[in-house]
Amino acid sequence: MTELCEGLTHLDWNERWKAAAARRWQRTEKASRYWDKRAPSFGERNLDSAYAKAFLEALKPEPEWTILDVGCGTGALALPMAGSVRRITAVDFSEGMLRELDRCALNHGITNIQTKLGAWEDDWETLGLGVHDVAIASRSLVVDDLETALRKLDASARHRVLITSIVGDGPRDRRAMEAVGRNFPKGPDYIYVVNLLHQMGIYANVTFIDTEREWAFASRDEARDFYNTYLGNLDSPEEVRLEAYLDRELVHRGGRWTLRHPDVIRWALISWKKPVGEIQSEASRAL
Ligand SMILES: C[S@@+](CC[C@H](N)C(=O)[O-])C[C@H]1O[C@@H](n2cnc3c(N)ncnc32)[C@H](O)[C@@H]1O
Known part of the structure; x- marks a missing residue:
């Protein structure tokens, strides 16, 4: 083994993730209430999403599969996938997100x-989640203890696991944060996940999904409300700077208000197959 490789194998990627996650995620984002508030805007973006299309192309769902979707949100993947698989268990700690999903499924x-x-942090045995053919976690790895989350997901899958994780800034709107005068909080990205998996003996495939930020608003007021919730607890000078940002950034096109500078958001799609015959031992090692 080269010196470089030895150095890398001695890094504790879970501890590094924890330190970086503490910098990136505010307490608000770790609370289900934060996601409850965002549920209506997520719901609207469910249908016709380029991201979901790319994810499902990689997944290649099969009709007999059961799927566990952790941090499912309003069903960006569960809803378009439902017609192609047998059954989906869609888990989230936000009641608001699940309500939107149920409403859309009914419609x-x-x-x-x-x-x-x-939640990721709950006892999944008590929740009765069980083992599914495929376990997915799409854009939902908002956890402190990455290793425990990955082990739980791995143990819940019979055949395959697929995760998407942030690349670089991820979906955070750096422009808006810096415009109101806040520091952009650097955080962990997908490379922590890949390295930790490697240390766990899981050699994952990595590809990327690029999407354009699709935020669009019916009115300027709606945009202001959105950013108020998104940025959270704006003080008066920040509110003034937000107004200036909206003046600069919002354009009225085709009856909707969109951002002048659409961003490309890149997601890493990390996936692995379960070794045949090792499913039970993997599961028991993990729990
Ligand atoms: C960015 S959304 C992604 C939703 C959906 N999977 C998608 O790709 O559109 C993140 C989701 O993770 C959920 N989430 C965040 N932290 C969680 C936790 N600790 N346990 C369970 N769900 C969580 C949120 O409620 C939210 O629905």
């Missing part, structure tokens, strides 16, 4: 998605 006559209120 579309979808009956094979079971929503469950639960």
